[in-house]
Amino acid sequence: MRILIIEDEQKAANYLKKGLTENGFSVDIANDGEDGLHLAMTESYDLIILDVMLPVKGGWAIIEELRAAGNDVPVIFLSARDAVHDRVHGLELGADDYLVKPYAFSELLARIRIILRRHPLQQSELLRMADLELDMVRHKARRAGQSLDLTAKEFQLLTLMLRRRSEVLSRTTISEQVWGINFDSDTNVVDVAIRRLRKKVDDPFTLKLIHTIRGVGYVIDEEAS
Secondary structure, eight states, X not given: OEEEEEOXXXXXXXXXXXXXXXXXXXXXXXXXXXXXXXXXXXXXXXXXXXXXXXXXXXXXXXXXXXXXXTOOOOEEEEESOOOHHHHHHHHHTXXXXXXXXXXXXXXXXXXXXXXXXXXXXXXXXXXXXXXXXXXXXXXXXXXXXXXXXXXXXXXXXXXXXXXXXXXXXXXXXHIIIIIOTTOOTTSSHHHHHHHHHHHHHTTTSSSOOEEEETTTEEEEOXXXX
């Protein structure tokens, strides 16, 4: 599942991205309102976390333009503006929730999951492909009824691939989403991680799900076998 964070404080945005990525989300960041609105209008996201006070274009204007364009993607305002009239205004503009900074990450995560449960077509807490299952709430993986002993990074990697199934993911995309934006993608850590993941997810089974696209990256797809 993809989340867009529109937040001008880089440190805060990176902290949020790290936490969400660890919980299986695929995350993009925009550091000003204009870039954020462009991404929201041109890419497909399951939820947007939106600051109110942003450079170039503020959060109020962004959600107004999204809703005017018929874009009903769920939006959570995450803002230091804590006045009642601000919270009411944000909700009246069409936000699904409003959380005041400083906040507890666990509370934000719970609110995200509650909102996404209201949009069952956009979110599933159980990811499946063939006989492979990922339980996002219990953080467990199974294939053909057998538990898979995945590390945290392997679980994140498999979640990313299943969320974006049949989409070829470049090594750079994988490294950004799983290891963070500052990761040096010139190393072979992605290839090593994929190899280890295959040993657990594919090697014991006849149907191979993880495939290498030479010169491009990796894809998970049951039809490509």
